[in-house]
Amino acid sequence: MKNNKDLWTLIIALALPVLLIIVMAFYLYLPAIFVKPQTNFIYYSGSYTENEVSYKVVNNRLTVDYPTIYNQNNAIRPIILPNSTIDKNTAQSSSPDVFNDATYSWPDIYLYNTLTNESQKITLAQAKIYNLSTDSTSPDGFTIDHGSSGGGFPFGYSSGNYYTQYLKKGGYSKKLNINYNQNNPYNFNFLGWVVK
Amino acid sequence: MTPKEEALNYITKLAQTNFVSRDEVLDAYEDGLSEHSPNLSRKMSISEVLYFIGALIVSIGAFFLVYNTEGLSSSVKIVFTLIFGLVNFSIGVVLNSRKNLESVSFAFFLISAFLIPFGLNIAFDAAGQNTGDIGVQAAISGISLAFFFVAQFLMKKNIFIFFNVVFGTWFFIALTDLMITGPIDWQFYAYRILVIGLSYLFLGQFLKKNPITAPLSGFLYAFGILGFLGSAMSLGGWSPDQNIFWELIFPVLVFGILYLSVSMRNKSFLVFGTLFLMGYIGKITAEYFSEGLGWPIALMICGILVIGAGYLFVYIRKKYNLA
Numbered sequence: 001m002k003n004n005k006d007l008w009t010l011i012i013a014l015a016l017p018v019l020l021i022i023v024m025a026f027y028l029y030l031p032a033i034f035v036k037p038q039t040n041f042i043y044y045s046g047s048y049t050e051n052e053v054s055y056k057v058v059n060n061r062l063t064v065d066y067p068t069i070y071n072q073n074n075a076i077r078p079i080i081l082p083n084s085t086i087d088k089n090t091a092q093s094s095s096p097d098v099f100n101d102a103t104y105s106w107p108d109i110y111l112y113n114t115l116t117n118e119s120q121k122i123t124l125a126q127a128k129i130y131n132l133s134t135d136s137t138s139p140d141g142f143t144i145d146h147g148s149s150g151g152g153f154p155f156g157y158s159s160g161n162y163y164t165q166y167l168k169k170g171g172y173s174k175k176l177n178i179n180y181n182q183n184n185p186y187n188f189n190f191l192g193w194v195v196k
Numbered sequence: 197m198t199p200k201e202e203a204l205n206y207i208t209k210l211a212q213t214n215f216v217s218r219d220e221v222l223d224a225y226e227d228g229l230s231e232h233s234p235n236l237s238r239k240m241s242i243s244e245v246l247y248f249i250g251a252l253i254v255s256i257g258a259f260f261l262v263y264n265t266e267g268l269s270s271s272v273k274i275v276f277t278l279i280f281g282l283v284n285f286s287i288g289v290v291l292n293s294r295k296n297l298e299s300v301s302f303a304f305f306l307i308s309a310f311l312i313p314f315g316l317n318i319a320f321d322a323a324g325q326n327t328g329d330i331g332v333q334a335a336i337s338g339i340s341l342a343f344f345f346v347a348q349f350l351m352k353k354n355i356f357i358f359f360n361v362v363f364g365t366w367f368f369i370a371l372t373d374l375m376i377t378g379p380i381d382w383q384f385y386a387y388r389i390l391v392i393g394l395s396y397l398f399l400g401q402f403l404k405k406n407p408i409t410a411p412l413s414g415f416l417y418a419f420g421i422l423g424f425l426g427s428a429m430s431l432g433g434w435s436p437d438q439n440i441f442w443e444l445i446f447p448v449l450v451f452g453i454l455y456l457s458v459s460m461r462n463k464s465f466l467v468f469g470t471l472f473l474m475g476y477i478g479k480i481t482a483e484y485f486s487e488g489l490g491w492p493i494a495l496m497i498c499g500i501l502v503i504g505a506g507y508l509f510v511y512i513r514k515k516y517n518l519a
Contacts, residue, residue, distance in 0.1 A: 006405050013398035017368045020391045024375055024384075145379040166378035173378025 031172035037114035039138040040194045042127055044107045047183035052105040055127075057134050057192045062127045066104065110179055111194070114142070114167060119179045132192025142169045144176070144190055244302060251306035258311055262318065270322035278315025284308040285347075292351060302355060309359045313340045334370035341367050354412055357403070361416070365392060386427040393423025401460075414464060421453060421468040429476065435483045446476055454508070458516050470509040477501040 042062070046052055054065045109127045110119040137143050147164045163186040165176040178188055210216045258280060262273045288304030291297040316336045321327045327336075341363040348356035372388055400416030403409040428449055431442040450473045457465035481498040 006402055009398050009402040009405075013395045013402060016391050016395040016398070017364075020388065021368075021372060021375070024372060028375060028377075147377075147379055164378075168379055173380075175377065 027171035028173075031170060032174075035169060035172045037138075037142050037167060037169075037174075038140045039142065040114055041112050041138070041144070042109060042122070042130060042132065042191045042194065043112060043178070044109045044189050044191065045179065045181040045184065045187045046107045046189060047105070047181045048187070049105050049183070052107060055107075055109065055189070055191055057132045060131050060133065060192075060195075062109075062124070062130070062132060062191060064124070107181060108179070109191075112176065112178075117174065117177055119177060121179070127191075130192075130194045131196065133195045134192045138193045139195060140169075142167050144168070145173075243299065247300070247303035248306060251303045251310065254307050255310035255314070259314065270318070273318045274315060274322060277311050277318050281308045281311030281315050284311065289351070292353070305353070305355050305359075309340075309344070309355075309362075312343065313337070313363070316340065330370055330373045334367065334374050337363055337367035337370050354409055357409060357412055358415075361396075361399070361412075368392065383431060386431045388427075389423045390427040390431070393420045393425075393427065396420030397424065417462060417464040418468065421465060421472075425449065425453065425468065425472040429472065429479070432479075434479075438483070443480070447473075450476060454512065458512060461516065463513070466509060466512055470505055473505045473508075474502045477505065 044055055046054060051067060053067065055062055056065050057063070106124070108121050109124060111122045111127075111130075112119050133139070145166055145168050147162055147166060165178050165188055166173045167176055168174075181187055207216070207221060211218075211221070258276055261276055262268065268276075284304045285308035288301040288308060291301035291304060313336050316339055317327050320332050320336065325332050327333075341360060344356050344359040344363060347353075348360055369388070376384075396416045397420035400413040400420055403416065404413035425446075428442060428446055431439055432446055433439045433442070450469055453465050453469035454473070457463070457469055478498055481494045481501075485494040485497065
């Protein structure tokens with residue numbers, strides 16, 4: 001006959017996993033009630049085509065990074081930047097492959113409202129107005145991170161959420177509704193937190 | 197006076213002076229049972245090994261039949277897996293009820309334990325569910341656990357306890373994965389294994405007390421220590437991202453395990469405790485002393501300490517006669 005000590009051993013053995021589940025529930029779900037993100041951010045989703053520009057933040061402002069494009073002879077084709085001081089007529093006369101803004105593909109830029117969890121498309125000119133912080137952590141302590149890649153015991157989980165982006169702070173995490181580029185549905189490029 | 201009467205008289209005298217309690221006497225009695233019962237030292241017989249291999253081959257056959265045969269409908273696949281698994285379980289139940297065929301039931305229960313979750317996987321797939329989804333995995337493991345839990349409740353066989361441990365662990369992993377919707381620190385996975393390991397150790401201790409279930413405790417102790425100490429060591433991390441708490445507490449845990457190897461007279465605790473002590477010495481030496489002292493000197497110190505750990509292993513084993 002088992003005595004009380006043995007019974008307690010069994011109770012502890014079974015209670016430990018249950019206790020971890022309870023701790024996890026508190027850690028994961030409780031912050032959602034109290035944590036309210038304040039800082040918005042901007043991002044874009046590119047398609048990685050040859051003539052697509054990319055964006056980057058320099059001195060807290062958004063700038064455009066033009067791609068290097070090669071011609072059939074593998075030589076760099078000249079480009080004209082929007083604010084170039086090069087005489088466009090001279091450039092065009094020296095090369096038939098001169099590009100201008102219309103030659104490039106321009107990925108959409110979005111302002112993400114972290115409170116309402118919505119993406120709003122904005123123009124390049126609007127994006128350039130914002131003062132941006134490229135720190136990985138927002139001023140109110142949030143980070144953006146992707147989900148796990150899945151994999152489990154014993155059949156393996158194929159539906160990992162590796163390409164899903166989350167807003168995260170401690171145990172709190174919220175799935176972000178990112179507007180991905182249709183040609184490259186997993187491409188997410190964080191540009192910066194919108195700071196005052 | 198016979199030795200038996202002498203012993204009982206002695207216990208009576210000790211009880212009269214309140215030197216020992218009733219529980220202590222019972223504990224000592226049950227310890228004696230579990231340590232000297234033939235069940236504890238019972239190894240898997242050759243026939244059980246063959247049953248196991250046979251069951252594995254049957255299950256692999258069913259697996260290939262379902263996946264390598266073109267044109268099989270979902271219902272046929274379910275028949276070859278889930279229904280076949282249930283039929284095997286039923287045969288096992290019938291054989292288990294006959295004394296001379298009881299041991300053969302082991303093979304049929306094994307086949308059912310392989311095929312029932314596999315068949316459930318096929319059934320969920322046929323129902324249009326994504327079987328890679330964590331929720332479906334939790335459902336498969338949960339149903340399998342419930343099934344064999346009821347089986348254990350009704351038939352009380354060690355093999356069902358083993359299945360419950362396996363399916364319970366799977367269910368726990370799937371359920372905790374299900375709770376996580378976003379990214380989570382890797383430490384969480386280590387804590388999860390730590391809890392599973394600790395739970396195995398307590399379960400092993402519980403099962404050891406009963407001579408019938410005692411053979412399972414060895415398996416639970418081994419995996420329990422491996423999970424517990426392995427995750428505790430990984431939680432220590434590596435410089436410069438180390439966790440000082442876990443790095444400092446780890447040797448305490450290892451020596452705790454070595455102490456338990458003596459008090460519980462268990463070799464698994466001693467073997468794994470020593471191996472982890474050696475691993476810890478190597479880790480700490482490489483982490484903190486390889487640069488300051490130079491790698492060769494650090495290796496020499498590490499080697500001497502590992503020899504010390506090895507000597508400790510031999511000393512404890514001989515002194516306390518841990519077979």
